[in-house]
Amino acid sequence: MSRTACRAPLLLLLFLFTACRGGYSALDTASPEATRITNLHWLMFWVTGAVSFVVIAALAIALTRRRTAETREGQRRRTRAVAAAALLSTLVLLGLLTASVLAGRAVATPVGPAALRIQVVGHQWWWEVSYPAEPPSETVITANEIHVPVGRPVLLELSTTDVIHSFWVPNLNGKKDLIPGRPTRHLLRPERTGVFEGRCAEFCGYQHAHMGFLLIAEEPDRFEAWLTSQRRPAAEPSDAAGNHGREVFLSSGCVLCHTIRGIGAFGHNAPDLTHLASRRMIASATLPNTAGHLAGWVVDSQYVKPGNHMPPNLLPAEDLLDLISYLRTLQ
Amino acid sequence: MSARETASSREPKEPEAREETERAELARTWHEREGFLGRIVSVDHKTIGRRYIITAFVFFFLGGIEALLIRLQLAVPENRILNPDLYNQIFTMHGTTMMFFFAVPMMLGLGLYFVPLMVGTRNIPFPRLNAVGYWFYLFGGLYLYLQFLGNGGPDAGWFDYVPLASSQFSTGHRIDAWVQIINFTEISALIVAASIIVTVFKQRAPGMSLNRIPLFVWAMLISMVMVIFAMPAVIFTAGSLNSDRTIGTHLFNPAEGGDVLLWQHTFWFFGHPEVYIIFLPALGIISSILSAFCRREVFGYTAMVLALVATAFLGFSLWVHHMFATGLPQIGESFFTAASLMIAIPTGVQMFCWIATIWGSRPRWEPPLLYVVAFFLLFLLGGMTGLMLASVPMDLQVHDTFFVVGHLHYVLIGGALFPVLGGLTFWFPKMTGRMLSRRLGFWSLGFLFVGFNMTFFPMHELGFHGMPRRVYTYLPDKGWNFWNLVSSIGTVVLAIGVALFLVNVLKSLYRGARAPENPWGAETLEWATESPPPVYNFLRLPVVASRSPLWEEKELPFVTGLALDRREVLVTGALDAAPSHREEIPGPSPWPFVASITMSVGLIGSVFNVWWLPAGFVVSIPPAVAWYFTEEKP
Numbered sequence: 001m002s003r004t005a006c007r008a009p010l011l012l013l014l015f016l017f018t019a020c021r022g023g024y025s026a027l028d029t030a031s032p033e034a035t036r037i038t039n040l041h042w043l044m045f046w047v048t049g050a051v052s053f054v055v056i057a058a059l060a061i062a063l064t065r066r067r068t069a070e071t072r073e074g075q076r077r078r079t080r081a082v083a084a085a086a087l088l089s090t091l092v093l094l095g096l097l098t099a100s101v102l103a104g105r106a107v108a109t110p111v112g113p114a115a116l117r118i119q120v121v122g123h124q125w126w127w128e129v130s131y132p133a134e135p136p137s138e139t140v141i142t143a144n145e146i147h148v149p150v151g152r153p154v155l156l157e158l159s160t161t162d163v164i165h166s167f168w169v170p171n172l173n174g175k176k177d178l179i180p181g182r183p184t185r186h187l188l189r190p191e192r193t194g195v196f197e198g199r200c201a202e203f204c205g206y207q208h209a210h211m212g213f214l215l216i217a218e219e220p221d222r223f224e225a226w227l228t229s230q231r232r233p234a235a236e237p238s239d240a241a242g243n244h245g246r247e248v249f250l251s252s253g254c255v256l257c258h259t260i261r262g263i264g265a266f267g268h269n270a271p272d273l274t275h276l277a278s279r280r281m282i283a284s285a286t287l288p289n290t291a292g293h294l295a296g297w298v299v300d301s302q303y304v305k306p307g308n309h310m311p312p313n314l315l316p317a318e319d320l321l322d323l324i325s326y327l328r329t330l331q
Numbered sequence: 332m333s334a335r336e337t338a339s340s341r342e343p344k345e346p347e348a349r350e351e352t353e354r355a356e357l358a359r360t361w362h363e364r365e366g367f368l369g370r371i372v373s374v375d376h377k378t379i380g381r382r383y384i385i386t387a388f389v390f391f392f393l394g395g396i397e398a399l400l401i402r403l404q405l406a407v408p409e410n411r412i413l414n415p416d417l418y419n420q421i422f423t424m425h426g427t428t429m430m431f432f433f434a435v436p437m438m439l440g441l442g443l444y445f446v447p448l449m450v451g452t453r454n455i456p457f458p459r460l461n462a463v464g465y466w467f468y469l470f471g472g473l474y475l476y477l478q479f480l481g482n483g484g485p486d487a488g489w490f491d492y493v494p495l496a497s498s499q500f501s502t503g504h505r506i507d508a509w510v511q512i513i514n515f516t517e518i519s520a521l522i523v524a525a526s527i528i529v530t531v532f533k534q535r536a537p538g539m540s541l542n543r544i545p546l547f548v549w550a551m552l553i554s555m556v557m558v559i560f561a562m563p564a565v566i567f568t569a570g571s572l573n574s575d576r577t578i579g580t581h582l583f584n585p586a587e588g589g590d591v592l593l594w595q596h597t598f599w600f601f602g603h604p605e606v607y608i609i610f611l612p613a614l615g616i617i618s619s620i621l622s623a624f625c626r627r628e629v630f631g632y633t634a635m636v637l638a639l640v641a642t643a644f645l646g647f648s649l650w651v652h653h654m655f656a657t658g659l660p661q662i663g664e665s666f667f668t669a670a671s672l673m674i675a676i677p678t679g680v681q682m683f684c685w686i687a688t689i690w691g692s693r694p695r696w697e698p699p700l701l702y703v704v705a706f707f708l709l710f711l712l713g714g715m716t717g718l719m720l721a722s723v724p725m726d727l728q729v730h731d732t733f734f735v736v737g738h739l740h741y742v743l744i745g746g747a748l749f750p751v752l753g754g755l756t757f758w759f760p761k762m763t764g765r766m767l768s769r770r771l772g773f774w775s776l777g778f779l780f781v782g783f784n785m786t787f788f789p790m791h792e793l794g795f796h797g798m799p800r801r802v803y804t805y806l807p808d809k810g811w812n813f814w815n816l817v818s819s820i821g822t823v824v825l826a827i828g829v830a831l832f833l834v835n836v837l838k839s840l841y842r843g844a845r846a847p848e849n850p851w852g853a854e855t856l857e858w859a860t861e862s863p864p865p866v867y868n869f870l871r872l873p874v875v876a877s878r879s880p881l882w883e884e885k886e887l888p889f890v891t892g893l894a895l896d897r898r899e900v901l902v903t904g905a906l907d908a909a910p911s912h913r914e915e916i917p918g919p920s921p922w923p924f925v926a927s928i929t930m931s932v933g934l935i936g937s938v939f940n941v942w943w944l945p946a947g948f949v950v951s952i953p954p955a956v957a958w959y960f961t962e963e964k965p
Binding site for chain 1: 414415416419487488492494495500585586590591592627630631634656657658661664665668669672673675676679680682683684686687689690691692693694704707708711712715718719721722723724725726727728729730731732795796797799800801802803804805806809810
């Protein structure tokens with residue numbers, strides 16, 4: 001169904017939410033949880049829609065009927081009608097309550113030990129993602145891009161280092177807040193492969209608008225391959241430009257905040273860049289990961305995301321080009 | 332003094348001359364001075380109520396301008412008209428202004444103006460205190476906007492979640508301004524609440540037993556009782572944040588054993604009832620308009636009153652539905668789902684009763700009635716989306732998205748602003764002695780209705796498509812562009828509607844047709860005196876024998892025996908309104924104004940140095956004492 005076609009009922013019916021499908025939406029579901037919630041939504045939608053229709057119809061009739069004298073019998077009839085309507089609404093509400101509680105239980109199904117554990121830490125304004133492992137040196141740390149296998153429940157352990165954020169991938173499940181001092185857990189069970197967008201839903205300061213991430217659901221073997229590649233330390237530069245770029249990284253402000261495993265950069269205030277080039281987007285799913293955007297971001301990230309915590313880096317042109325070409329090799 | 336002595340309907344009509352002397356005497360006793368000084372010392376409930384209404388409208392325009400700026404910024408993706416710093420201040424100011432400086436004070440103003448008239452008394456019981464309430468409200472608003480103009484507007488949302496609003500993440504005095512204005516607005520609301528509650532319980536016209544109180548008065552009364560329970564919660568919670576920020580307590584700091592969720596609980600324990608504090612008076616307005624234009628009493632009086640009471644009770648047990656995403660225990664959340672759904676029952680009952688009122692009454696199609704119809708349509712939709720938000724799993728999807736922005740505006744604009752505008756259209760003749768233009772009234776309502784739906788209906792769609800609230804911009808590839816543009820264009824239509832309303836008011840103020848005492852043929856006591864009412868409200872205090880005194884066939888009986896040369900009101904019993912005694916109430920005084928200034932200076936100064944607070948307190952003692960010991964004799 002085309003977007004325009006499915007918007008038509010919106011203009012016609014008073015209380016319709018359109019059923020546009022596709023893309024980044026809570027109605028285009030890719031997990032049992034999201035499907036359950038969407039079904040509940042449509043149930044509530046049709047029930048409340050019907051109730052609204054009846055009430056408005058009654059109002060319209062009431063407004064246009066001819067005047068009748070107040071009689072005792074008329075009073076009695078109206079009393080009965082109001083009582084019946086109140087009783088009926090109570091029953092409808094009880095029905096909705098039951099549906100809601102059942103859906104709530106289904107969505108909150110506890111998961112077994114088979115679930116994949118991923119730690120997500122919210123920062124102003126980016127997401128730190130880590131895959132704990134034994135031994136701890138095998139732990140994979142990345143940022144703003146969460147890879148998960150299809151067909152295996154994923155248990156996210158959510159926490160934050162600063163203010164409250166909220167984790168939300170509309171296609172997969174509802175929201176869960178990241179609250180200082182109160183770790184929370186969130187369940188994701190993607191049923192199909194795909195790249196799903198997510199973002200922060202709780203107001204968290206200047207760049208709340210640009211605190212997105214990608215959730216990439218893939219076949220288990222591809223996921224394992226990705227995990228293996230992410231475990232490796234950073235790739236060695238293969239040419240002079242790359243070598244110089246690494247020198248620039250280590251001798252400029254970058255190293256104070258960013259980590260690149262294998263080259264002695266251990267900053268912990270900003271995204272881990274060990275495999276930066278493998279990621280699709282930069283700046284919390286704000287810009288595509290291309291050389292041009294990367295260079296612009298390094299030089300003046302404040303233009304793209306005013307107020308973010310990365311200072312401008314006024315590097316000489318040659319240094320900048322080499323730095324970018326080095327970062328582009330970090331597959 | 333018993334009812335039989337005071338009520339004397341059968342006395343022969345007195346000579347005109349005697350009526351004129353009484354009128355002159357009362358006018359002298361209740362005289363309010365003209366001019367600037369007169370305005371400062373005034374204690375008349377109508378003057379102060381009118382001030383609340385006008386000031387609230389000024390803030391409504393300021394908040395509206397902020398809303399237009401927000402929509403201007405969001406009209407197209409990656410807009411750079413506002414930077415995030417300014418945008419965050421503006422959306423915080425919009426919410427703060429509309430909730431604390433428009434919606435609640437508007438209801439307070441309507442209550443102050445009409446409750447004493449509707450219950451048939453001369454003034455509220457604590458007129459000087461009431462003057463303080465208004466000054467506090469005004470000074471709080473001025474302070475907030477002065478600081479905003481100096482780039483110091485609060486920027487953590489009107490809800491000020493910690494730790495974003497804590498001193499660690501919000502340095503400077505922006506949040507402190509928000510914290511202080513809570514004191515100003517809530518003290519003002521508490522003062523009005525006390526005044527209105529005592530007026531309703533102790534100063535009703537003889538014969539106006541509990542089951543004869545007009546529904547608007549019931550709604551105001553219950554709303555004011557809610558104020559008394561809800562406002563201390565926000566004063567406490569804002570005070571706690573203040574002490575965290577200024578003297579280093581750690582109530583909300585998890586690193587020191589504090590809890591950030593404590594803020595959300597205490598804030599929403601106030602924040603959700605706040606919605607009903609705004610909404611209940613609006614329901615009262617609907618009842619007033621409907622009975623006047625359907626020319627019959629609202630159907631199911633007892634059910635209506637009980638529904639208001641039930642709404643007030645339930646309104647205090649819903650606050651957690653703002654916090655479903657915080658990971659509270661599921662069983663607890665289900666309780667709040669049940670309570671949130673349940674509140675639809677009393678509201679539904681009221682809607683059914685109104686429809687039953689209209690049924691077979693062939694109402695007159697005047698602008699106020701159309702506002703009621705608009706209220707029905709919009710509030711119904713807001714209520715239905717409210718049911719969705721009450722459900723935990725549904726809420727987890729749409730929480731903190733534009734869906735909620737759509738919902739809350741349908742509830743607050745549809746459920747409160749439309750009734751208020753309808754009510755102002757309805758009561759304008761009473762307040763000014765002039766009729767509003769009927770044609771302009773229809774036009775402004777038309778623009779408001781179309782513009783409102785254009786602005787806020789698309790937001791539901793945006794919410795489902797994942798657009799979070801409180802974002803200063805968005806990327807162009809999300810599929811949000813079209814509906815955001817529609818919404819922004821809608822605000823222009825909406826603004827035209829508001830402007831037409833304003834034009835209508837200003838034009839009618841000078842050129843409107845003269846209004847008679849009771850232009851709509853309504854039934855309650857405010858229509859039993861001149862338009863606008865004289866400063867003493869009623870030449871002779873009325874006595875009522877039914878719910879619709881002005882629809883009785885015989886002329887309204889009245890009270891005799893009140894002194895004409897002193898500001899006397901009749902105190903009656905709380906249940907059956909039997910006359911109990913005469914009470915003299917204080918007249919104009921400059922000291923409430925002076926005391927408000929000294930206290931305000933102390934409160935505002937404490938933002939910058941905590942010692943201003945005790946200093947302001949000490950300096951306020953002399954005016955308070957002077958206030959207590961001085962009585963201006965007419």
